[in-house]
Amino acid sequence: MKVSLNWLNEYVKINLSAQELSHRLTMAGLEVESIDTVKGDKVFELEITPNRADCLSIIGLAREVSAMLNKSLKVPTIKKTPQVKNKISITIEDKKACLQYVGFLVENITVGKTPTGMSNHLSSLGLRSINNIVDITNFCLMELGQPLHAFDYDKLSGGKIIVRRAKKGESIVTLDDVERKLDPSILVIADAKRPVAIAGVMGGKDSQVTSQTKNILLESAYFDPILIRHTSRKLALSSDSSYRFERGVDQQNVLPTANRALALILENAKGKMVSFSDARVSKKKALQKNVSITLDQINSYLGAQISSAKIKSILTKLDFKLKETKKNSYQITPPSFRPDIKQEVDIIEEIARIIGYDQLPEALPLINATNMKENVRRQKRNLLKRTLVGQGLKEIITFAMVNQSMLDKSNYDGIKGIEVCNPITQDHAMMRPSLFSSMMSVVQTNINKGQRKLSFFETGKTYTKNKEEEVLCLLISEETNSDWRDQKRGYRNYFDLTGKINEIFDCLSLQGVTYEVKNYRNLEEGQSAQINWDGKSIGFVGKVAGEVLNNWGIKAGRFYCAEINVENILSRSLKEKSFVPLCEYPAVSRDVSIAVNKDVSFDKVKAVVVKNGTKLLSNFRFVEEYLGEKIENDKRGLMFSVTYQSSNKTLREEDVNVIHEKVLKALVVDLDVIIR
Template sequence: MKLSLNWLSDYVAHGADKELLAHKLTMAGMEIESVENVGGDTVFELEITPNRADCLSTIGLAREVSAVFDKVLKEPKISVPKIPTRKVPISIADSGDCSLYLGTLIEGVTVGAAPEFMESRLKAVGIRPISNLVDITNFCLMEYGQPLHVFDFDKLEGGRIEVRRARKGEKILTLDGVERELDPSVLVIADAVRPVAIAGIMGGKNTEVGPQTKNVLLESAHFDPILIRRAARKLGLSSDSSYRFERGIDPAGVARTSDRALQLILESAGGKLSGQGKAGSTAIKKSKAVTVTPEQVGSAIGMDVSPARIKKIFKKLNFTVEESARGMKVCPPSARRDIKDPVDLVEEVARVIGYDNIPEAMPVIGENSIPSSAPRTLRNRMRELMLAQGFDEMVSFSLINRDDLERARLNAKDVAAIINPLSLDQEVLQPSTLPSLLNIVRTNINRGQRDLSLFELSKVYDGHGKEKEVLSVVMCGHTRRDWRELKKRPADVYDVKGAVAQTLERCGLTELRYALVDANIYQGNSGVTVAVSGRSLGSFGSIHPDILQNFGIKNTAVYYAEVEIPYKDFVKSSRRRFSSLSQFPGVTRDVSLAVPQDVPYQDIADMIHREGGDLLRQVSFSEEYLGDKIPAGQRGLVFSLLYQSADRTLTEDEVNAVHQTLLGKITEFFSATIR
């Protein structure tokens, strides 16, 4: 947006030199990109953010200057004749495309040069003067930010205007001399026969105003900004008009700018007002009022601002203000659609005061000034526990390739997809961490690192973008269970299960339950679910070889777990009572069982806990054995049981009695054999 300082001075006597004015505008949020001298004028090139379409005009910027310098804004006085009863036929095919169209007929005009002051203003902002009629529309565009257009009325077939979508195959020769083919995605202004302008972008040669023009129709309208933007991109055609329509013009400016142009045409081109046509609604939707208090303003910007000054700033910006016990009820003008919340009003006050005038205050950071939250505390605790077990933390991208989901046998359709992804490797939000972790495993194996114990605390997303946090664990190659194992051994699924269980239990979730589940991502299409309070948190297992093959992982077993972090359950379980340790020694008994393969480990563990009595303090699963010494259809399970009393040392006979009774119940109920 180019701003002529001579033109600006027509509306506000700011009294500042160009350096101070440039600084103040920049501090108010309108950055000055360049300053140049044009003749006897100084012109600023400003960077206007997309939400401030009201500043794409000289009067819009003059209003900002009047607020910053606390000066009076002098808007042009508009006076036009009474509208005659003659109606120009105008119709709108779809009110969603165009909410208002005004067509004003002026007859008997004389085409010539524009007034000298107008030509100098236009030249300063880089617009070439053409004729008084065309220059007036450009002048009003730069003055009020409302695009206008004039048609040679005698060249309009049928003397009528229709706002409609282009028909397939229609063409128009635009004012830049290029013939353009149109389609129904483009909005056009048409007469009774053909398109005469591309709505909001550029007029057509077939109704161009020339030296012989006597009667003109002045257009002022409000078009759908999205439609104009798409048409401009499709046609590769941009103009000062489309630039403003794309960002959204002030609906209240349609009639006002039309009257201003009518006034200037009658003054410089003569003629008379002969009639007007209107389609659509001239009703302006009132902006939603926002309430703010002086205390909110002062707290947000870090300085006290008097209510009187706040109110004055709002009025300078053309806001209406009603004061009450609750604060200031502020209603922004129709041009300020960016004002929606109290914080937006606070920003307006801060802008006008000037960010450089707000005193600096460094925050006081104490030892405990950053409050801790339960989720953050829990994540940190889980991270510490996983690291303490010898795992390395990794961080992967939340965006993944959709094809990786299919390779991992996951649903690739019901996912949250990015509309315009930067690359195919980052096109959907991950519904599971499995694809990312397998890619990481493959990369490490290809680089010679085959022994991996990795974990990640991350988020996964469903098809609607709803997220949940999960703990993911992946292992392959060799590992050590603890420091007592001098030699590494092959990792197995129980290492993954043990890491997850220990982490969850050490965080307070002691009532974990496990059950077999059908899952095609695991070997044998069977995994193990982890549940708490009857709700499944996730699963673990050995990844199916076919999936590993899909990811380029060969001759390596990969064990994986993904469990949700249930914050609510952790909060409930965090309130634990202290239980003192026994002062008396415990007695350990190992139980080696041969049980049918369809008997879950969890069922046996639950029975041991349930039937073990008061002397049974702890049950640990040691190992699973599958081999020649185990009958077909069975597997070997080894449990370690700790018996201990809080008030005495147990005798061998006491322990044996309880232990033998427990073994009898296990063998009978599960058809198990003691090995």
């Protein structure tokens, strides 16, 4: 919304610089976005909030300024409608979409030049002067905020106006020379044959006022804001009129604005009004609701000490009717153009706003929400994130919306994510059912930029069947930063990733995570596993399949990835740790080297050792896996070290030997291993 300082000055005397006024307007909620100088005039561009349609006019803003500066407001006197006998035929077919339609038929006008004062005002707001009739309608729109339209009456077939929905197949060429296809969702102004204007948005080219025009029909109406908004959006066509109608004009201003325009037309373009109609859906005047409030309420809500006189002055300047029912108790009637004022807080805001929030006191509240508990989920997530950061992983944040092609490229097999009804692009049309494809897109981005040593994690939601669940995705590249003292350390594999997963469970004091051989289409066969915890599968881990890398065009590197549903892990309450006494007695260690069938997993070997090692087994440390030539083809070598320790005595060599022999024997008997 633009406003010119000169124009404003005609209604309220402003004794501030443009800069100062701009500050005051902004601090009263009428944000000035920029100030321009146009031919010596200052023009403000204002951002008016949607609740303040009354400020979409020069007089509306002048009223605000008068309240802010405590100055009087002078508005032009508007004459009553002249008495005429003839009526224009106006039919409102859609009584929900149009509540009032005023039509004036003015004959024998002289279309010509606009008075300089008026055209200067319009041009300062960026409106080109067209002719006196069009300019007068624009002038009144800007001055009073009620859009008007003038038709060339002789172009209206049958001399009648019908306010109706457009019919299927109808179209209109609007003033901007564009042919627009209409449909029944759009409200039009039609003559006997065809639409002559898109109601509230723009008039038709055929019936516009030209230099040849002799007789005009002046329109002033009230259209439904929602309908106008939909039409404007549908046609991607917005105008000064539609902008005001969609925010809601003041119905009580419909006739006065027409009268204001008529007076200006008769003065500047001669002519005579011969017919008049004021079609209304309801004859009843909508009543503004009263609001009762006390001085104490106002001051207590704001934490301020505002005087009764100040409050009265502000509200009166804003055109509110105020009655002091008893001392410091007010009954307030807001004006018709303020439908946003409905209750006490609305009044309080008006007072605060006009005084200026910067003038109101500041105090720290006493915050005493001791009945609320810490959010465990966030605590655990932060612990988990800290652990992963400690493990050298960097957190990524990716879009929660993906598309089918991303999932396809990632060999995703699971259930689909929830579709978005109105995606902005097809690239983001589905809420993701998995984080893996997002991770692959980040890998692609980085590899394309030559960054190959990658260690990432993301915690985010997956969205399937109305359910959002928190998921953790981890990825490491095979290649990593090498240690210059030992170049061999510069690569990673599957175990680097399961190690990190184990750390997560450790940091949350959770036990029992296991890995079970399973094939996945997105992972290399033989290098992938299902992650189990608490008796359930919670995700996968493994080497990203070459096919997936190909699909994504990732030419460099190999990657290990895991995706874990952490919903249950995070929602469980955090386990309190308790101290385990430190053992003061010496430990005895025994190294064990075995040859075992390849199909016997390490887990099983460990289980047998732990089971037979009794309570004295205090530590089990895996040392090495051997797959070399010195061992039979169907076997592999495993080396580990077991430690025995007692918490209450020094173990004797003989005691340890007895247990250890038992362990070794169990390995031979249960798992058919060969002790080497």
